Each structure stands twice: as C-alpha cells, then as structure tokens.
Amino acid sequence: MATVKIVVHDIAVVSQVPNPTTVYQGGIVTIAVTVRNEGTETESFTLRVYYYGDLECCVGQEVVDLLPGESRTLYFEWYTANIPPGTYYIDARALPVEGELDTDDNACTSLAAVTVRAAPIVGGTVQIEKPAILYQTLLVALALAFTAIIAVGVVTRAKNSVRAR
Numbered sequence: 001m002a003t004v005k006i007v008v009h010d011i012a013v014v015s016q017v018p019n020p021t022t023v024y025q026g027g028i029v030t031i032a033v034t035v036r037n038e039g040t041e042t043e044s045f046t047l048r049v050y051y052y053g054d055l056e057c058c059v060g061q062e063v064v065d066l067l068p069g070e071s072r073t074l075y076f077e078w079y080t081a082n083i084p085p086g087t088y089y090i091d092a093r094a095l096p097v098e099g100e101l102d103t104d105d106n107a108c109t110s111l112a113a114v115t116v117r118a119a120p121i122v123g124g125t126v127q128i129e130k131p132a133i134l135y136q137t138l139l140v141a142l143a144l145a146f147t148a149i150i151a152v153g154v155v156t157r158a159k160n161s162v163r164a165r
Contacts, residue, residue, distance in 0.1 A: 009097050010039040012105035014071065016049070016092040018078075018114050025085065025119040029078040031059065033092040033108075037066035039100075046095045049076045051114070053088040064094075078114075085118045 016033040023029055037043050048061040059078045066072060078090075090110040096103045 005040075007041055007099070008039040009041060009043065009099040010037070010102050010105075011043055011045050011066070011094050011097055011100065012036050012038050013047070013092045013094050013108040016090055016108050016110060018090045018110055018112065020114075021112050022115045022117065023080055024117050025083060026079075026081045027116075029080065029114055031076045031078060031090055031092070032073055033076065034071060034073045035064055035066065035094060036071040037068055038102075038105075039097075040068050042067050043097045045097050047074065048093050048095070049078075050091045050093070051078060051083075051088045052091060053086045054084070059090075080116050083116050085116050088114045088116060090114060 012035065014034040014036050016031055018029050018031045020027075020029065031049055033047065033049060035047060042065065044063060044065045046061055047064050049059040050056055051059055060076045062074055062076075064072065064074065091107060092109075093107045096106060100106075
C-alpha cells in the first residue's frame with residue numbers, strides 16, 4: 001500500500017500589538033508580530049508591517065523561516081520623528097508562499113489605534129507681538145518714579161529750609 005503525503009502551505013499572522021498606543025512625535029512604537037506556520041512544510045516568507053492613517057507606509061520587513069507548526073514573535077520599531085500628529089493603525093502582512101491556498105489569515109490589522117501627538121516645544125524664543133505697549137508702560141512708570149523722586153526732593157528741601165530759619 002502506497003503512502004500519500006498531503007502537502008499544505010499555510011502561514012498566518014496570528015497577532016500584532018503596538019506599544020505604546022500614544023506617543024509624541026519622535027518617540028518609538030514597538031510592534032510585536034506573531035506568525036505561525038500552519039502548513040506541513042518548512043516555509044520562508046516575507047513579513048511586512050505598515051502604519052496607515054491619512055497615508056500608508058512600511059515600518060519594516062523581515063524574511064522569516066518557520067518549521068511546520070512553529071510560531072515566532074518578531075519586533076519592529078516605528079520611529080515617529082517625521083510622522084504628522086494623528087491616529088494610525090498598524091497592519092502586519094505575510095506575503096503568500098508558493099502553493100498557499102488560505103491567504104485570509106496572512107494579514108492582521110490592529111484594533112487599537114496608535115495616537116501620535118505633536119512634540120512639546122522645549123526651549124526656543126518668545127516673541128512679543130506688541131512691544132510698543134510695554135515701552136509706553138515703561139515710560140509711564142519711569143515718569144511716575146521720576147516725579148516721585150522730584151517731589152521727595154522738593155519736600156526734603158522745604159523741610160531743611162524751615163529748620164534753617
């Protein structure tokens with residue numbers, strides 16, 4: 001009796017988790033992606049991780065080799081320095097392997113959004129829009145102070161003049 005081997009090519013993206021889910025521009029979001037070989041053959045495939053909101057860009061990609069039944073978690077770092085503030089979703093996609101029929105499980109989109117906030121302003125300069133108002137206030141304050149000094153001088157002279165008599 002002959003043995004028949006059924007060959008199944010099937011890889012799956014089981015999960016992906018971004019951390020943290022809120023970051024300031026310039027921060028790093030680490031994305032943990034778990035993949036599994038659900039087939040009967042050793043597979044080599046490309047795993048890509050994307051972020052999308054108003055635009056879609058690739059965070060990174062890696063070639064993965066898995067034995068039948070093997071799972072592995074891979075970590076991708078998303079640098080947000082040039083990312084506009086907003087809400088983004090993460091999508092992990094395994095490119096299909098040759099002979100794969102079940103590709104419905106080759107992608108996993110995050111249910112948790114990642115919020116990128118505007119970077120806080122540190123340092124810098126402060127510009128006063130209406131310096132004339134400050135200048136006028138300073139002139140009035142100086143005039144009042146000068147008037148007070150003159151008045152004190154006049155009163156002091158008057159007292160000294162009265163004592164001298």
